[in-house]
Amino acid sequence: MASSSLSLPTSLRIRSSHFPYSRSVHAASLSLLPPTTTATPSLSLTLKAVSLTRENLVCRASSSPSMAAHKKVEVFDTKDDLAVSLAKYTADLSEKFTKERGSFTVVLSGGSLISYLSKLVEPPLVDSVDWSKWHVFWVDERVVPKDHEDSNYKLAYDGFLSKVSIPTGNVYAINDALSAEGAADDYETCLRHLVKNGVLALSESGFPKFDLQLLGMGPDGHIASLFPGHPLLNEKEKWVTFIKDSPKPPPERITFTYPVINASSYIAMVVTGVGKSGAVQTAFANSGTLPVESVLPEGELTWFLDKNAAPKL
């Protein structure tokens, strides 16, 4: 597969026959590491340390309190390669949680993310996933009717949900008849009910623990409807909140808060295109300025990047 994979802070892997290793080396000192489990000898960079094999690059970055417990970065030559890998990753987690818990709780975002789920709804994966065990949620939603062009539900329905057999009762869209505030409260009530009846797990931090959240990031580094500099970034108590002044239209939205996002077992951060490479670069430098930098799940964070969005190391 034409991909690169990076992992931070404990491991950053790059798998690519085309990865420009030389660009990765300039900021760091090189040292030899013992061979990894692959047959190929590996090199290590102290950046805080990147190890390279011909097909793999494993980077151990400095531990920083602002980093997730386990963070990986995958870089793909093409969007198609990314979609194939994201589909396999999602299908594997579906199997894992279905076996372990009898259900799979998945959070979708809007925007470009949905287009990268295309391989999941094609053979062979579409036939191997047990869709009856899926429970689908939204990390954010625009407060518009469900058939509105701006609706994240509509986007997901047209591009994904309409192609698979997830029980209708397991698809948790917002109540679009309510105000932004009402819809946020209603969604939080729904989540609390699902925790009570065991569909959703509860994290030690007291927030719902989703199995997988599939997130996108805007060119300004926003995730969900958490925008740079907005007071909602500081919300620590609520599970779901609302915004009426979103800098990106439409202005009225509901959104999960950081505590709910970060209680997740797995998060995939799917980012493509040169227009987002600046934000990715800033985020990887731990600038402390972008909302995406506060995505630090209790579980595992994996960045799925195409090479146009990948940071220049």
Ligand SMILES: O=C1O[C@H](COP(=O)(O)O)[C@@H](O)[C@H](O)[C@H]1O
């Ligand atoms: O407004 C939104 O934007 C972000 C990013 O969208 P993208 O098209 O740039 O990938 C999205 O993740 C969020 O769910 C959506 O409401």
